[in-house]
Amino acid sequence: MKDLRKDFNYKDAPLQMSEGHQQLFETKLRKESKVVSSSETLQKIAAVLIVALVSSMLWFQTTPDQIQQNETSNPISLGDFSPEFQKIESFYQASINYELATLETGDYHDLVNSYVLEVEKIDDEYKRLQNELAQQGFDETLIEAMIENLQLRLELLQNLKLKLTELKTLNHDSESIYQL
Numbered sequence: 584m585k586d587l588r589k590d591f592n593y594k595d596a597p598l599q600m601s602e603g604h605q606q607l608f609e610t611k612l613r614k615e616s617k618v619v620s621s622s623e624t625l626q627k628i629a630a631v632l633i634v635a636l637v638s639s640m641l642w643f644q645t646t647p648d649q650i651q652q653n654e655t656s657n658p659i660s661l662g663d664f665s666p667e668f669q670k671i672e673s674f675y676q677a678s679i680n681y682e683l684a685t686l687e688t689g690d691y692h693d694l695v696n697s698y699v700l701e702v703e704k705i706d707d708e709y710k711r712l713q714n715e716l717a718q719q720g721f722d723e724t725l726i727e728a729m730i731e732n733l734q735l736r737l738e739l740l741q742n743l744k745l746k747l748t749e750l751k752t753l754n755h756d757s758e759s760i761y762q763l
Contacts, residue, residue: 658710658713658714658717659713659716659717660672660713661726661729661730664721664726668726671730671733672729672730672733675730675733675734675736675737676733678737679733679736679737679740682737682740682741682744683740685744686740686743686744686747687747688747689747689750689751690754691747691750694743694746694747694750695743695747698739698740698742698743701739702736702739702740705732705735705736705739706736708732709729709732709733709736712725712728712729712732713729716729
């Protein structure tokens, strides 16, 4: 191995730059920064144009079927046709939600589940009617069918509550007879 320490001069000599070196360096630095800033500007403009081009291509490729599909994905309500229909729909929906919220199942989970499944089937039919109404527009028979659907759901839930009350009363009466 060769000892490299002998090859280097370790004297602390002050570093000297040639005259005008610093000024030359500063002018080159300014020129390069101007070139970089203009190229960056061009890159930004190109990026904006590309994004605008791609988004316009995607916008114009949307077919009328896709637009109609997007419109029908939002369910139509009875309130879209008149304020009176909105009041009717709101009343029944609020009543149905109230009946569901105040439902006490007790020991009769099977009975409650069967009623709830039936109500869900009727609700699915209501959604189908909404889609049909959205496609066909104002149709009196469809609106009547939707109102009847709401009435039927409410009646089912009220009947369930009555039946549960009767069963609880019968169960309570039979327990009190045995306790005597």
